[in-house]
Amino acid sequence: MATKNAMAGRRALVSGASSGIGESFARRLARSGYDLILVARNKERLESLADELQSRHGVEVKVLAADLTKTQALRKVERAIEADEHLEMLVNNAGFGTMGRFAELDPAVEEDEIRLNVLALMRLTRAALPGMIQRRRGAVINVSSMAALQPGPTTATYSATKAYVNSFTEALHEELRGTGVQVQALCPGFTRTEFQERANIDASGLPDFAWMDPEDVVEASLAGLNGGDVVYVPGLLNRFLATTVTSIPRPVARRILGTAVRQVLR
Ligand SMILES: NC(=O)c1ccc[n+]([C@@H]2O[C@H](COP(=O)([O-])OP(=O)(O)OC[C@H]3O[C@@H](n4cnc5c(N)ncnc54)[C@H](OP(=O)(O)O)[C@@H]3O)[C@@H](O)[C@H]2O)c1
16 A cells, blocks of 8 residues: 555545545545545535544545535636646546436436536546646546446436446547546446435345445446556446446347336336
């Protein structure tokens, strides 16, 4: 494990660091000696995590409380990124999902989902890349989902936002060849966080083996980054499912999912 001295001056910004996968990224990167900027709406949670990580690992941790669906707050985070000459990693992790028949969902919430999962991720990446390219080092991890791999009846907007994340990240990977800057679209499957509860998804019927812990997702992501994986699905079972889903013709996969969902929502 790298010491603070070996990593001195390296900084990572993690969005959605107040819980789940983002909190695990923050913990793991602090343990590796990264200074951190933690972003989310819940300031108290961020400050408590910052205090803990500073005293435990001797790293510098700043808190930027921001609702990334709001233009002014997003600008504040963009400016912090642009001004940071030591930013080595951006983890675009903040995101949420909605579930239900699209025609019945609240359009304002669907819009916020796109603002957070797509627009904020795009803007923060755009803020980070020029500096990273100039310094010839850096990495952007865009937290996507296995939901990106096929259209999602009852998660239409969510799946579409994550399809954007994968396409965007893959395109950037090609643009960034030879610059020293890496990008990854991280596609977790079911992960034990607050995500399902916030999305009103009842996943209690899922067997234990279908779930990953956020710490394992993060560890796999960073290993994947070292290995140069661009679209990275963590976990053996998830990789098997991803290969299966993407090898079935898309109209067939779509139809199977749609039929299954109609049985459940009947
Ligand atoms: N858990 C899963 O099964 C799963 C599977 C695939 C992909 N993912 C993806 O993983 C990422 C992290 O989710 P998670 O599973 O860790 O869920 P989570 O525990 O609900 O964490 C979501 C994080 O995003 C932050 N956030 C939400 N709305 C925000 C906003 N408007 N502005 C700023 N921050 C906001 C939340 O903090 P505040 O409430 O404090 O703002 C929280 O820190 C998401 O992009 C999600 O799509 C999760």
